[in-house]
Amino acid sequence: MALGAKNLKNLRASITLLKPPSLSTDTWTRRRLFPAAACIISGLALAAAFPKWNQTYFLPIALWPLFYALQGQSPKRAFWLGFVFGLAFYSGLLYWIAYVTRVFGNLPLPLALGVMLLLAAVLSLYRAFWAAGVAWAAHRGISPLWTAPNFWVVSEFIQAHFPFGGFPWELLGYGLYRYPMLIQVADVTGVYGLSFLVVLVNVLLFLMTHRKFGPLVHSMRHEALPLLLIMVCVGYNAHRLDAVKRLTAASPKIPVAVTQGNIKQGEKWNPQMVHTTLDRYAELTARSKGARLIIWPETAAPFFFIRTPDFTAKVVDIAKQSGAYLLFGAPAWELTEAGERYFNRAYLLTPKGEVTGYYDKAHLVPYGEYVPLQKIFFFIPKMVPMIGDFAEGPVGTTLSLPEGPIGVLICFESIFPYLARAQIKNGARLLVNITNDAWYGETSAPYQHMSMAVLRAVEGRVALARAANTGISAFIGPDGKILWTSGMNVPAAHTLELPWLPGGSLYTRFGDVFAWICLVYTALVFFLFRKR
Structure with a gap:
């Protein structure tokens, strides 16, 4: 009997060892549910910043929950979190696709919703690769201050060209359209420069309040260059707005x-x-x-x-x-x-x-x-x-x-x-x-x-x-x-x-040079840090 009891105990121990490790409910909630929920909140908040809701005050903070969710995540996990964020954003932004395909395409409602979600999913891939890139760089000691804005511009630039000639609908910078004081730099960078600045402000404010991004510790000295860049853009906006107003007043x-x-x-x-x-x-x-x-x-x-x-x-x-x-x-x-x-x-x-x-x-x-x-x-x-x-x-x-x-x-x-x-x-x-x-x-x-x-x-x-x-x-x-x-x-x-007016600007002359610079910068980051 004693031998049988001992064998039974060993058998139970063996079965326990064969069970796959599982997360406790609290750990699963913290590691899986909270990040996904944060991404959904971030996506919906960003959609609310665009017409016809026009809650523009969300623009400088809408990405905070997303950055919170990406902290310490592997590139693979960050990819799926970015995809969830994109799906929430584009579903809120492009819900009208279901209306068009239902009313004028004569599709059944479930299929019309499916078409909308399919488009949202395709566009979400750009945000997914962006999130994976930010996480990949963070694991190599690169702060999102130096990657998130550039990588975002690259993802938008690619979205503007592929597939089927691109679909650059409501890129991030368009959310500022009601505020001339904030958009004058577009005559140099195009809309991509505005998207860059919106992401930069988001990540800068996030790091100023959290001081950490996963394993990276953020100090105030990291803020100097981004703050200087933002101040230069603010000054340029004010200068150009005044100059264009004078040209407009004097023009035929x-x-x-x-x-x-x-x-x-x-x-x-x-x-x-x-x-x-x-x-x-x-x-x-x-x-x-x-x-x-x-x-x-x-x-x-x-x-x-x-x-x-x-x-x-x-x-x-x-x-x-x-x-x-x-x-x-x-x-x-x-x-x-x-x-x-x-x-x-x-x-x-x-x-x-x-x-x-x-x-x-x-x-x-x-x-x-x-x-x-x-x-x-x-x-x-x-x-x-x-x-x-x-x-x-x-x-x-x-x-x-x-x-x-x-x-x-x-x-x-x-x-x-x-x-x-x-x-x-x-x-x-x-x-x-x-x-x-x-x-x-x-x-x-x-x-x-x-x-x-x-x-x-x-x-x-x-x-x-x-x-x-x-x-x-x-x-x-x-x-x-x-x-x-x-x-x-x-x-x-x-x-x-x-x-x-005769028209013309640096952007007219040189086109998307700013986006190409971001693309080259991104390629260099991935090339130089690929083995770390």
């Missing part, structure tokens, strides 16, 4: 009118609605007395201009009666050696009703204007099914008024700085953004879309006029000040004298 002006027809998306392409639509724009155009240039939104003329004689004649007549140059959007169709080609086009008519030029959209919307990887994502339909895939136009095309060239950005082209920069390099003295945001209903998307146009004006130092079908139409000064905005889902017409 041009009266520009924007119109907002407020045509519902469900009615826009109905052939029976074309006369009603043109009557609406005729009325709004008649209200734009004294304007040198009158702007209608994207595809305000929902037919093939020139190839549809009766509707074309009506638009020409409206232009003649206005006595102004008329810029408007319409689809275009051409037969080439390669076959039929469709374009999302903006036409410019003279006061005599003659076509003086046109601009074809150069950066197309995936699943809006063409379908990439259709065999894989066969369940995601194109949002404009009645027209075939669109073709791209050339980058940098400008249209000419007697006073000088203007640059046109159609729809979400306003979120791609390289397009506006090319037009300003080609002499554009005014940027025009025409868009149809009726797709988005009452969601935050129209507000987010408008906010990003502000940076195009600052980067190029020209005014920007924005005409949106259902809103938000706007005028923006060369200093980024929002001079006027329309209401949402109401017809509107407004005329304003805008400065006619």
Whole structure:
């Protein structure tokens, strides 16, 4: 019996040794649940800093919970925490994707939510690799002061180009769009410089209050250079804001009118609605007395201009009666050696009703204007099914008024700085953004879309006029000040004298040099510290 009891005891001990080690409930909560919850809080707080919530005070502190969660984490664990942060952020920011695919893509609600989460997951990968990089560097003794801002810029820069031409929607720096005093440095660095500063302020304030980041001990001497950099940017912002205001006051002006027809998306392409639509724009155009240039939104003329004689004649007549140059959007169709080609086009008519030029959209919307990887994502339909895939136009095309060239950005082209920069390099003295945001209903998307146009004006130092079908139409000064905005889902017409500046800046001349410097710096960090 004694021998049996002893063997039984040994057997139990052996079974205990075979059990995998497990975390206690308290340890699991501390090591797993708290960091994940902190990342979710951080992501949602950051989403709240953007339109239409505009809780901008979250920007300098929204990343604190994320930095707290990343302390002492392995790169692998940090990757997944960064992914959770990104998923919370993009789900809160891009929830409207589910609305668009549900209402206009006719997807069942679960599938529409799945499409939104799929996009959020793809974008979250950029934040995941950023977090893994910060943790990797911390384990090699490099403070996040020297890595987090640079790595963030690199992740945004890559996001702006891949996949499918990039989707740089509401990069971190765009959250400052309502504050001209904070965004003037964008005429040197582009929006990436603003993102750099936002991350730098977050990590600096976090380390000033915590003094540690995992095994790294942070001292006040580490703060000197970042604080100096922030002070230099504050001084530059104040200097440039004052200089641009003086240039604007002294510059010649041009009266520009924007119109907002407020045509519902469900009615826009109905052939029976074309006369009603043109009557609406005729009325709004008649209200734009004294304007040198009158702007209608994207595809305000929902037919093939020139190839549809009766509707074309009506638009020409409206232009003649206005006595102004008329810029408007319409689809275009051409037969080439390669076959039929469709374009999302903006036409410019003279006061005599003659076509003086046109601009074809150069950066197309995936699943809006063409379908990439259709065999894989066969369940995601194109949002404009009645027209075939669109073709791209050339980058940098400008249209000419007697006073000088203007640059046109159609729809979400306003979120791609390289397009506006090319037009300003080609002499554009005014940027025009025409868009149809009726797709988005009452969601935050129209507000987010408008906010990003502000940076195009600052980067190029020209005014920007924005005409949106259902809103938000706007005028923006060369200093980024929002001079006027329309209401949402109401017809509107407004005329304003805008400065006619020659435009151009260091950013116009050199482009994304700042982002490339961050990319080279990041590559050097990984190369020099790879074996530590």
